[in-house]
Amino acid sequence: MKRKRLGILTAGGDCPGLNAVIRGAVKAAHRHGYEIFGFLRGFEGLVEPVTYIPLTARNTTGILSQGGTILGTTNKGRFAARAGVDQRVDLDPVLMAEVQATCEQLELAGLICVGGDGSLTVAQQFFEWGIPVVGVPKTIDNDLSATAFTFGFDSAVACATDALDRLHTTAASHERVMVLEVMGRHAGWIALYAGIAGGSDVILLPEIDWTYEALCRKILEREQEGKRFTVIVVAEGATLPDGRMVASGNAAGCRQVRLGGIGTIVAGEIERRLHRETRVVVLGHLQRGGAPTAFDRVLATQFGAHAVRLVIQRRFGQMVCYRPPEITSVPIAEAVRSLSRVDVHGSAVQAARALGISFGDELDPTPPFQEDVQTGDMSLMALCGEPETERESMALSAREPK
Numbered sequence: 001m002k003r004k005r006l007g008i009l010t011a012g013g014d015c016p017g018l019n020a021v022i023r024g025a026v027k028a029a030h031r032h033g034y035e036i037f038g039f040l041r042g043f044e045g046l047v048e049p050v051t052y053i054p055l056t057a058r059n060t061t062g063i064l065s066q067g068g069t070i071l072g073t074t075n076k077g078r079f080a081a082r083a084g085v086d087q088r089v090d091l092d093p094v095l096m097a098e099v100q101a102t103c104e105q106l107e108l109a110g111l112i113c114v115g116g117d118g119s120l121t122v123a124q125q126f127f128e129w130g131i132p133v134v135g136v137p138k139t140i141d142n143d144l145s146a147t148a149f150t151f152g153f154d155s156a157v158a159c160a161t162d163a164l165d166r167l168h169t170t171a172a173s174h175e176r177v178m179v180l181e182v183m184g185r186h187a188g189w190i191a192l193y194a195g196i197a198g199g200s201d202v203i204l205l206p207e208i209d210w211t212y213e214a215l216c217r218k219i220l221e222r223e224q225e226g227k228r229f230t231v232i233v234v235a236e237g238a239t240l241p242d243g244r245m246v247a248s249g250n251a252a253g254c255r256q257v258r259l260g261g262i263g264t265i266v267a268g269e270i271e272r273r274l275h276r277e278t279r280v281v282v283l284g285h286l287q288r289g290g291a292p293t294a295f296d297r298v299l300a301t302q303f304g305a306h307a308v309r310l311v312i313q314r315r316f317g318q319m320v321c322y323r324p325p326e327i328t329s330v331p332i333a334e335a336v337r338s339l340s341r342v343d344v345h346g347s348a349v350q351a352a353r354a355l356g357i358s359f360g361d362e363l364d365p366t367p368p369f370q371e372d373v374q375t376g377d378m379s380l381m382a383l384c385g386e387p388e389t390e391r392e393s394m395a396l397s398a399r400e401p402k
């Protein structure tokens with residue numbers, strides 16, 4: 001009979017709401033008679049030198065609203081189990097055995113792993129090895145297909161929206177073009193949502209091919225309407241018109257290439273082509289820091305509590321997820337199988353197009369709503385042609401710079 005004890009760790013890049021998950025799990029665990037250990041620095045805390053702290057009411061009080069993670073985290077090192085989309089890297093069996101030994105020695109009834117797609121791929125390997133894990137999804141990118149939203153996303157969007165609000169006033173005052181580069185590695189959710197919330201004129205996404213011609217045309221059209229400024233939001237993972245992703249280098253010890261720099265390239269090209277004063281802001285890790293929004297606190301708290309439920313019910317290998325309006329769970333294996341990318345025919349893109357927001361593609365002049373010829377009603381019909389399934393399903397890893 002195992003002790004009534006469980007473990008929790010936060011792995012991968014941080015995001016607002018991690019502490020809310022920890023607090024939710026600690027409170028739920030204690031209420032059900034479990035003690036809970038928090039492993040430090042992600043999965044690293046599970047192996048020599050094993051490092052953990054008992055999580056108590058005292059050391060978790062007041063953390064609900066705090067950004068970051070009190071347990072620390074890392075997205076590089078021995079447990080970096082994914083190099084790119086669909087590229088699983090199998091972990092060293094010696095490492096797995098060490099993790100198993102730690103869990104057995106500490107008599108953990110279950111281990112809660114909070115992480116994004118890479119960290120959940122590690123958790124899945126733990127599960128396959130026989131370690132009793134459950135997963136909690138996190139990422140500001142919101143790119144996990146098994147959950148409608150990941151916590152951290154709403155906070156990142158709030159941060160990017162605030163930046164766009166600020167850029168608007170200075171863009172208008174100086175009659176400039178402003179380019180805001182936001183995070184979003186494989187998916188443009190942050191750019192899309194912040195772009196709509198912040199009233200951007202152009203949104204450039206990894207999911208939609210765009211051209212400088214269409215982008216510049218939008219700027220000129222606005223000038224013809226008397227608007228002598230333009231605000232553009234671009235996702236770091238968007239590809240240039242020639243298909244290249246823009247990387248700022250390789251982070252030491254990290255398997256994934258570090259993205260960044262597309263905003264500067266776009267701004268430079270606008271100046272070169274149109275001779276309009278253009279400025280760029282790279283929002284970077286501001287999006288990952290700071291207090292979580294109320295939405296993220298609620299989601300993260302529920303995830304923490306439900307992860308404890310999964311352990312109590314011995315439903316290992318499962319990941320909690322949000323299927324509005326309920327929190328439920330799915331096998332981790334299923335959750336890491338595919339990424340959630342922006343639906344280019346979805347209602348958010350359609351609404352943006354209806355407002356005249358440009359995605360830098362050649363479809364711009366066409367309003368997306370057309371009359372239903374049978375009923376005469378206005379209906380939401382995309383004039384975007386057939387879904388470009390081949391392009392959409394193309395593995396992103398193939399597009400990453402070698």
Ligand code: F6P
Binds near residue numbers: 013075116140254258
């Ligand atoms: O996956 C989340 C994310 O914030 C991406 O949007 C971004 O490319 C990456 O993490 C940055 O990671 P790092 O903290 O290693 O720079």
